[in-house]
Amino acid sequence: MATDTLAAPGTTPAGPPRRRSGGGIRSNENLAGWLFVAPVIVILGLFLLLPILMALWVSLTDWNGQGSPFTGDVPFVGGDNYAQLFTDDGLARRDFMTAIRNNIYYVGIVVPVQTALALGLALVVNNRLLKGKGFFRSAFYFPSVTSSVAISVVFLFLFANSGAVNRLLALFGLDGPEWFADGRGVLHLLFGALGMNEPPAALTSGGPLGLTWWDWLSGPSVAMTSIICLVIWTTSGTFMLMYLAALQNVPVALDEASTLDGASRWQRFRYVTLPLIKPTTFLVVTLGLIGSWQVFDQVYVMSQGDPAKTTLTPAYLSYRTAFRDFDYGSGAAISFVLFLIIILLTLFQRWLMADRDGTRRGRWWRRRVPEGS
Amino acid sequence: MAVLTDRPAPVARRGDRGVRARVNRVLGYAVLIFFGLVFLYPFVIQLGNSLKTEPDAAANPLSPFPDPLTLAGFDRIFSGTNFPLWLGNSLLVTVLVTLGRVFFDSLAGYALARLRFRGRAGLFAAVIAVMAVPGVVLLIPKFLVLKQIGLYDSYAGLIVPLLADAAGVFIMKQFFESIPVSVEEAARIDGAGVFRTFWSVVLPMARPALITLTILSFQGSWNEFPHSLVSVQDPDLFTLPRGLADLVSGSLGKGTQYPLKLGAALLATIPVAVLFVIFQRYFVRGANEGADKG
Numbered sequence: 001m002a003t004d005t006l007a008a009p010g011t012t013p014a015g016p017p018r019r020r021s022g023g024g025i026r027s028n029e030n031l032a033g034w035l036f037v038a039p040v041i042v043i044l045g046l047f048l049l050l051p052i053l054m055a056l057w058v059s060l061t062d063w064n065g066q067g068s069p070f071t072g073d074v075p076f077v078g079g080d081n082y083a084q085l086f087t088d089d090g091l092a093r094r095d096f097m098t099a100i101r102n103n104i105y106y107v108g109i110v111v112p113v114q115t116a117l118a119l120g121l122a123l124v125v126n127n128r129l130l131k132g133k134g135f136f137r138s139a140f141y142f143p144s145v146t147s148s149v150a151i152s153v154v155f156l157f158l159f160a161n162s163g164a165v166n167r168l169l170a171l172f173g174l175d176g177p178e179w180f181a182d183g184r185g186v187l188h189l190l191f192g193a194l195g196m197n198e199p200p201a202a203l204t205s206g207g208p209l210g211l212t213w214w215d216w217l218s219g220p221s222v223a224m225t226s227i228i229c230l231v232i233w234t235t236s237g238t239f240m241l242m243y244l245a246a247l248q249n250v251p252v253a254l255d256e257a258s259t260l261d262g263a264s265r266w267q268r269f270r271y272v273t274l275p276l277i278k279p280t281t282f283l284v285v286t287l288g289l290i291g292s293w294q295v296f297d298q299v300y301v302m303s304q305g306d307p308a309k310t311t312l313t314p315a316y317l318s319y320r321t322a323f324r325d326f327d328y329g330s331g332a333a334i335s336f337v338l339f340l341i342i343i344l345l346t347l348f349q350r351w352l353m354a355d356r357d358g359t360r361r362g363r364w365w366r367r368r369v370p371e372g373s
Numbered sequence: 374m375a376v377l378t379d380r381p382a383p384v385a386r387r388g389d390r391g392v393r394a395r396v397n398r399v400l401g402y403a404v405l406i407f408f409g410l411v412f413l414y415p416f417v418i419q420l421g422n423s424l425k426t427e428p429d430a431a432a433n434p435l436s437p438f439p440d441p442l443t444l445a446g447f448d449r450i451f452s453g454t455n456f457p458l459w460l461g462n463s464l465l466v467t468v469l470v471t472l473g474r475v476f477f478d479s480l481a482g483y484a485l486a487r488l489r490f491r492g493r494a495g496l497f498a499a500v501i502a503v504m505a506v507p508g509v510v511l512l513i514p515k516f517l518v519l520k521q522i523g524l525y526d527s528y529a530g531l532i533v534p535l536l537a538d539a540a541g542v543f544i545m546k547q548f549f550e551s552i553p554v555s556v557e558e559a560a561r562i563d564g565a566g567v568f569r570t571f572w573s574v575v576l577p578m579a580r581p582a583l584i585t586l587t588i589l590s591f592q593g594s595w596n597e598f599p600h601s602l603v604s605v606q607d608p609d610l611f612t613l614p615r616g617l618a619d620l621v622s623g624s625l626g627k628g629t630q631y632p633l634k635l636g637a638a639l640l641a642t643i644p645v646a647v648l649f650v651i652f653q654r655y656f657v658r659g660a661n662e663g664a665d666k667g
Contacts, residue, residue: 037484039536154415162431164504301617301621338510
């Protein structure tokens with residue numbers, strides 16, 4: 001998912017210095033240059049930029065999928081589709097806010113856990129004293145390269161009612177839930193365990209944006225938890241590789257010097273290693289944030305938003321609204337809100353990554369663009 | 374890298390350090406093995422259960438050993454589903470998309486790295502911007518444009534939109550910039566045209582980047598799911614991920630049929646797994662592209 005954004009700007013050296021020379025063998029470069037980039041421009045323009053503009057238009061209409069959305073017959077509704085998501089009380093807003101809530105909990109667990117796991121695995125694999133590290137590095141990374149659909153099929157089996165996970169839990173005397181039928185929120189279960197069997201009336205009577213406070217405080221559902229496990233399992237390996245690359249750049253001498261100064265293992269990690277790999281942590285966290293707002297394949301295969309809409313995410317909701325309910329306008333509007341969320345996170349990431357380079361000239365958002373021309 | 378080549382003299386007593394080092398090593402191996410199981414055992418379970426009978430898979434999902442061992446699941450994959458068709462479609466899409474990406478991305482990457490033309494800086498900024506566009510928000514937009522230009526529900530619709538990608542252009546541009554200019558200038562002075570210089574002088578030197586891009590493209594298009602979801606609906610045009618998703622959503626009829634599903638998912642994983650084993654360092658390079666350059 002995140003691979004499209006892996007190559008962050010501000011991390012590469014600028015191109016070779018350009019020499020000025022007019023005419024001669026350089027004279028046909030203008031034409032050749034455009035010919036060389038033409039196929040990519042046509043494909044990306046036709047299937048990426050143009051569609052975005054078309055969808056922006058559709059998000060302002062009530063197109064139902066019949067005929068062309070670009071004729072006069074399609075009702076133009078202005079910002080109504082967006083208003084339904086944010087201000088008008090109704091099913092559309094409730095579903096959208098539920099999807100946002102689900103995704104917030106999803107991000108809130110996936111990002112910290114996969115970051116910590118990636119760092120932990122990298123530290124172990126980077127240990128100079130252990131043998132067979134190459135094998136384990138591959139093992140941890142392998143799930144990242146497999147098909148999301150194929151791996152979702154495996155996890156459906158693992159988390160089945162009498163599946164491997166529940167068998168494993170039974171070995172420890174635990175009674176596993178019916179993972180994909182269980183829409184109860186984990187926080188609600190926790191409140192229940194603490195003796196709060198009935199939600200307090202103050203929380204159920206109202207709340208922001210069409211959901212009650214109690215709904216907002218549900219936590220991820222049990223079903224969502226299994227998707228969270230799957231995603232952490234598949235993405236940690238990629239981020240481990242990034243940490244590994246960073247750890248290999250930590251000078252050994254620094255570690256040994258701090259050992260001589262009497263620093264403990266934890267102190268060395270906390271005050272020497274961790275500050276040195278901070279840029280990678282920024283990268284891993286922000287790539288994680290960007291990627292985890294895009295969760296789609298797993299939801300499509302494993303739960304289709306069920307049970308009780310607790311695995312609905314904005315990405316899946318936009319798909320379902322358009323292609324199942326044939327409400328393309330509303331679906332496109334959800335896409336654009338999601339687009340905005342992800343773009344803001346991406347800009348934040350690029351700003352953060354450029355900031356760490358500090359001394360380089362030029363504005364951060366065009367740092368990679370060679371000067372001149 | 375290391376400034377201090379000599380190990381520092383032991384601070385604590387030697388015996389004490391020896392014991393601690395050994396404990397640390399044992400702990401390290403324990404962590405490695407634990408996580409090795411966490412990351413690999415699901416695949417072991419997948420393989421084991423794909424060779425079981427359905428009641429056996431339901432009764433002993435944790436065990437990797439089929440009892441009795443049967444190929445019934447795989448038989449049904451080939452006789453009872455459209456798996457061979459999906460496989461053919463996936464192969465066609467993957468080969469064409471990979472060829473297209475490697476060729477078009479190299480062309481554009483070379484132009485952006487080396488050729489001097491008006492608008493180059495702006496184009497490169499656009500490539501960077503496009504890399505930030507998340508795939509999932511393009512589902513409805515792609516569907517719209519494919520419908521509009523008449524490519525919906527066709528092989529062309531499945532393939533053409535994937536023929537170029539901004540990340541690939543970026544990788545190639547970075548690589549071409551690292552090749553010394555002198556070589557191609559010599560070729561140019563000898564009278565070779567721009568394309569000829571690119572094709573017979575520069576491209577052969579870009580082998581590592583080309584392999585990386587080939588692998589990323591193969592893996593990406595083999596696993597691609599959302600695009601096939603919005604570009605085709607005719608079951609004859611389903612690729613493997615699409616077909617698998619269809620199997621799971623209940624096109625099989627009665628029963629959970631886990632051995633069959635796990636077997637089909639396993640077969641869909643094998644090509645990328647083989648590539649991974651052979652070309653692992655290129656996968657690693659792809660993952661770290663842009664992450665550890667500085």
